[in-house]
Amino acid sequence: MKKRIFRQMVLLSSFGILLVALILSGFYYKQMSGQIREDLKERTRIFIKDDSESALENLSLVEAQDMRITIVSPQGSVLYDNMVDPSQWKDHFGREEIEQAFLSGQGESRRISSTLGQDTYYFTIRLTDGAVLRTAKTVKSIGRMFVSVLPLPVGVILLTIFLGLFASRSLAKRIVEPIGELDFSGEPRVPYDELVPLAKTITDQRRQIELRSKELRERNHTIEIIMDSMSEGVVLLDKKGKILSVNKSAQDIFGAQESLIGHSPLELFRNLKFNEHIKRGLENQRGEMTFNKEGRQYRVLFSPVSRKGVVVLLMDMTEKFRADKMRREFSANVSHELRTPLTSIYGNAEMLKAAIVKEEDKPEFYSKIMEEASRLIDLVEDIMMLSELDEGKISQAYEDIDLDKLASKAAQGLSQKAREYSVELRVNGTAKLQGVPALIFEMFYNLIDNGIKYNKPGGTVDIILSQTEQAVHITATDTGIGISSDDQQRIFERFHRVDQSRSTASGDTGLGLAIVKHIVTVHGGSISVESHEGQGASFVITFTKRQSV
Secondary structure, eight states: OHHHHHHHHHHHHHHHHHHHHHHHHHHHHHHHHHHHHHHHHHHHGGGTTOOHHHHHHHGGGSOOTTSEEEEEOTTSOEEEESSSOGGGOOOOTTOHHHHHHHHHSEEEEEEEETTTTEEEEEEEEEOTTSOEEEEEEEEEOHHHHHHHHTHHHHHHHHHHHHHHHHHHHHHHHHHHHHHHTOOOSSSOOOSSGGGHHHHHHHHHHHHHHHHHHHHHHHHHHHHHHHHHHOSSEEEEEETTSOEEEEOHHHHHHHTOOSOOTTSOGGGTOOOHHHHHHHHHHHTTOOEEEEEEETTEEEEEEEEEOTTSEEEEEEEEOHHHHHHHHHHHHHHHHHHHHHHHHHHHHHHHHHHHHTTOSOGGGHHHHHHHHHHHHHHHHHHHHHHHHHHHHHHTOOOSOOEEEEHHHHHHHHHHHTHHHHHHTTOEEEEEOOOEEEEOHHHHHHHHHHHHHHHHHTOOTTOEEEEEEEEOSSEEEEEEEEOSSOOOHHHHTTTTSTTOOSSHHHHHHHTOOSOHHHHHHHHHHHTTOEEEEEEOTTSOEEEEEEEETTTBO
16 A cells, blocks of 8 residues: 555656756746747847948847847848858748748747757848848747757656655655554444445445355354254265265264364275265265174265265264164064963864873863963063053053052952962052053063062062152062073063073063063163072162153
């Protein structure tokens, strides 16, 4: 800015000085030329009534040092010249001013010498005897005059440049500083009226930019929140295959500790198949693959985005694969468990039909068929309950439950079985819970039933209830055969039995503890087991304050 102002000041000042010098030179030249012409005329007309002889006599009366005087005869020959020997001149016919004098009595002309840079003015009168008296005076031409005065403007220009250097800094500071101090956060105070439209435009544009920036920030923040809250991993790649964005789930999947934006996906996951799908995605081809990482199964989808990049979606399918595996195992176990009682029922019925059973033995066969049918009914009911719990089909509403009353009711329902196994049932403590009464009853029933079946004669099953401000605690303890550390890892799996022979004899379906865990999970609780072989087992259930009342 300062340089521009300085240059403009110097150019403007220099042009002005030169223009003024040129105008003054022209004006001075015009004035001087007019004065010289008038002077020539006045001094020449003194001789208008003389002849050539009297004119020569009167020349002594005229100061002619500053002008040239020439007398030309009517024949054109030079009779007198005060500066040049007349013998050196030829006749002067053809000279414009002399011909005018011969014709009209007087004449004048101007001749310019470009080589000498001079202008010569001539004035002539015709004397009484026909001769012509000519006077002439020479002055500098306007160009020569301008050149002669040029050193002064040049000096002034140099002085202007020197002074302009300081003046431009001061002027630029005075002009620029108020502009630099403009605050566009509100309504700007403009130091110059000429800047009002510009300031208004800048203010409007600034507000629009701030508004759009805010919208973009909010949108970007929303997208980041959505992406980071996704359980699926999302990786965005640009058209060069560089990482544009990685959400938190993807970073956790690949174990990335620092930002990988702008890096190659090879730094994210060194897998040839993975990177081959990325290359195909950049070529506008969709892809899909699965891979295993640290014991978890992931499904990966590669989706091209109009040749502008690739979106990589990583879905953790571990639980789905595990559920599919459990479903297959469950189907196989169900088939096996159903086959055993059905085979027994079919075999006994076939023997009765073939009349190969003695009459006195028939009641025993009927009793066996009824036992297996009862076992089959229990198994089907347990399977149906598990299916409903798996699918979340709970039609009953949550209610406030007195757990001690519900536990006592379950114990009462199993009292006959407890007497058969010589096991004492005890319920201690009180607590309340918000839940589904039918499911909580089923939970107590299965816990007590499990404690009876795997107990020792003379043993006990204790249901202990307690409640704090944060949670409800239920402990089911028995004095039975206990659970090994290996079985403790699988105790809540479907159809898993600690003692196969005892389970079969007691009619255990192998689904009781699986149902208990599902019911606890549905109510937002947790269950764990503490046990040692031969020393009984203790199941600890905890429901958080949200479920307790």
